[in-house]
Amino acid sequence: MAKRIEFQQYGGPEVLRWVDVEVSDPGPQQVLVENKAIGVNYIDTYVRSGLYPAPSLPSGLGTEAAGVVKKVGADVTGLQPGDRVVYAQSSPGAYSEYHCVDQDKLARLPDGITFAQAAASFLKGLTVYYLLRQTWHIKPGDTFLFHAAAGGVGLIACQWAKALGAHLIGTVGSAEKAARAKAAGAWATINYNQEPIAARLSELTDGNKVAVVYDSVGKATWEASLDCLRPRGLMVSFGNASGPVTGVDLAILNQKGSLYVTRPSLNGYIRDRETLRIASNALFSLLASGAIDVAVPASQQFALRDASRAHEALQGRRTQGSSLLIP
């Protein structure tokens, strides 16, 4: 037997339960991983609330962790018991002491990268990789807007942008978060609780605005984000922290300058072992060089059984950078 977090109905953090579970054998293409550090992602709150419904109830939660391979399925190649690995985009259930994961969701962990670093950065770093390298190819000297810049994805984006020689303008909800984003490499910040986003961005860019906006806040920032774009700019709407964007009249894209919009997801870009290998190598080399630091303070490392507290902190906007669950 092992322990995991489970929920039987959708709702707030209080629906999460600490339960006993049988440890199952991996399927032919799967690997059984003993989790050592588990990543907390905002998407987990959407699954728990029912915004993104789980395949069935009761359900496990979480899709990202780092740990040690315990067993491999009959058709698995290139991995064996004892290997250190990290995974993202697993079936729901990574908030668990053990989890069976499809082999094409796993990467072998380089020696210098700890379980905590890996679980704090894998899903979020792969996301930043596809956003900055593929959805729009950010080049040295480019200036762009990235919302929630002091969050888990956001702090990695600040550091990745700096490594690319690009100017990330980050929105944040407090002065402390502004300082954190600046320290991580943001070129400028906008406190969206105090300053009008589009007017401030226009000042920062001498009226030029930006060619691309990355918006994971959703409902609260949708229209201001469009106002930050130059004619024919790209709005990348990749999350719903304030609620989903719905009921859009496409004419708004015409009115605000023949704009483009995309609503991407990680599994639309990391589709197989080869795309995962390329993206994870790019992330691992930035972690290994120190260009990306994902140290998680003790206040954001929660015991696995306290997953509900981690969700309260994340949704209460009390976190900076990544949070972890430790089995």
Ligand SMILES: NC(=O)c1ccc[n+]([C@@H]2O[C@H](COP(=O)([O-])OP(=O)(O)OC[C@H]3O[C@@H](n4cnc5c(N)ncnc54)[C@H](OP(=O)(O)O)[C@@H]3O)[C@@H](O)[C@H]2O)c1
């Ligand atoms: N599409 C994809 O492929 C993909 C992949 C990974 C993540 N995401 C999205 O990226 C976003 C960031 O994920 P994360 O795990 O790194 O979370 P996070 O950024 O650490 O936490 C969310 C942040 O959003 C900001 N926020 C703004 N309005 C909010 C509201 N009404 N309620 C709560 N927070 C609000 C808060 O920062 P301030 O206090 O500074 O406002 C908060 O800290 C999420 O929207 C997630 O769904 C998308």
